[in-house]
Amino acid sequence: MGGKWKARRGDPVDVYRCVIARRYCIKCGTDLRGQHVDANCPSCQHPIYDSVYGAFLIDAPPQEARRLYNMAPIVLYPMYFLAGLAGLWLAMTLISARGLDQAIDNAFLVVLLCGMLNAVVALVGAVVFTGRHSAAYYLAKYGNARTAIKLGVGLVLFSVALALSWGRFVAPVVEVAFAAAPAAVFLQRLGNLMRLVPNKKLAAYANTAFAVTCALGVTALLILLLEPHALKGSEPWGFVLVLKLLATLCALALGWAILRLVLLARRTLLTISQRTEDARSAEARALLMTDSAANNEQPEADPPPTEPAKKKTRNR
Numbered sequence: 001m002g003g004k005w006k007a008r009r010g011d012p013v014d015v016y017r018c019v020i021a022r023r024y025c026i027k028c029g030t031d032l033r034g035q036h037v038d039a040n041c042p043s044c045q046h047p048i049y050d051s052v053y054g055a056f057l058i059d060a061p062p063q064e065a066r067r068l069y070n071m072a073p074i075v076l077y078p079m080y081f082l083a084g085l086a087g088l089w090l091a092m093t094l095i096s097a098r099g100l101d102q103a104i105d106n107a108f109l110v111v112l113l114c115g116m117l118n119a120v121v122a123l124v125g126a127v128v129f130t131g132r133h134s135a136a137y138y139l140a141k142y143g144n145a146r147t148a149i150k151l152g153v154g155l156v157l158f159s160v161a162l163a164l165s166w167g168r169f170v171a172p173v174v175e176v177a178f179a180a181a182p183a184a185v186f187l188q189r190l191g192n193l194m195r196l197v198p199n200k201k202l203a204a205y206a207n208t209a210f211a212v213t214c215a216l217g218v219t220a221l222l223i224l225l226l227e228p229h230a231l232k233g234s235e236p237w238g239f240v241l242v243l244k245l246l247a248t249l250c251a252l253a254l255g256w257a258i259l260r261l262v263l264l265a266r267r268t269l270l271t272i273s274q275r276t277e278d279a280r281s282a283e284a285r286a287l288l289m290t291d292s293a294a295n296n297e298q299p300e301a302d303p304p305p306t307e308p309a310k311k312k313t314r315n316r
Contacts (some may be wrong), residue, residue: 008310012052013052016036017037017038018034018036019032019033019034019037019052021033023052024045024051025041025043025044025046025051026046027046027051028041028043030043030044031049034051035048036048037049037052037053038158064139065272065273066269066273068129069269069270069273071128071129072129072265072266072269074124074129075121075124075129075262076259076262076263076266078120079262080259082117082121082255083255083259085114085117086110086114087192088254089110089114090110091106093107099190104241104244104245104248105241105244107244108223108244108245108247108248111248111251112175112220112224114255115179115180115183115251116175116178116179118177118179118182118183118255119183120176122180122181122183122185122186123185123186125186125262126185126186128188129190129262130160170227171224172221172224173221175220175223175224176220176224179217180214180216180217183213183258184210184214184217186205187209187213187258187261188206188207188210190206190261190265191204191207191210194206194265194267194268197269197272199268202261202264202265205257206261206262209257209258209261212254212257213254216247216250216251216254219250220247222243223240223243223244226239227240233299280299
């Protein structure tokens with residue numbers, strides 16, 4: 001066959017299976033260019049294939065799934081606390097409300113404030129529970145001049161847009177972004193994690209919750225922008241009230257769905273870690289049995305010639 005073999009365009013590995021793209025070890029941040037993709041990191045001995053392609057958790061060392069399983073309570077326990085707080089707060093506001101419209105307003109406000117409190121939990125979960133990359137990896141990948149310039153340009157553009165829209169648009173945008181954006185990031189990263197298990201059902205579950213979170217954020221922003229212009233008793237006021245009711249019910253259902261999703265993800269990680277450990281133990285036992293059988297099948301050495309045989313040979 002004539003010609004020269006070429007790697008596929010965009011492939012981080014060449015035809016000799018050496019890393020040619022800018023890839024960093026997800027554990028220690030070592031630059032992997034020039035290393036063989038089937039080897040281990042020269043600094044921490046983590047498999048390079050996992051850092052380049054993101055291998056499935058079922059193929060990763062069992063400590064990886066076990067570590068993520070142990071990190072799940074960092075997200076679960078604050079979510080339990082927020083669920084209890086939201087339920088108690090909703091009950092108190094509904095009891096003290098003087099009418100249906102005031103009850104809906106109070107419930108929407110409670111859900112929005114609980115979403116803003118949940119932002120801290122979601123950010124911690126996105127970093128600790130759903131992330132497989134270490135701090136050294138992010139420092140190596142983003143701690144360079146090119147990334148700093150891009151970040152600076154982005155901050156300048158964001159500041160200009162914020163200054164131009166300062167006033168009635170800024171406060172609603174900040175409130176909704178603080179309540180919805182961290183939850184959306186957490187769900188998107190959780191979906192990617194479940195795709196690496198692989199568990200397509202939970203990945204689709206997380207992606208659906210991500211889409212619902214984005215839709216709720218847009219709805220909440222629309223409510224906060226229309227509310228100052230809707231006079232009580234008018235048609236826009238009724239429309240805003242209906243939107244508040246729907247957003248509140250959807251947010252409560254979404255909170256329950258996210259809690260259930262995290263519980264299922266934790267159970268899946270436990271199953272994967274146990275299955276991986278059992279598989280590795282079975283492989284070790286099979287390898288030990290194979291070595292034992294090979295040792296038993298080795299031919300025995302010929303016994304040394306006896307003295308009479310030696311004498312006969314000399315006589316001849």
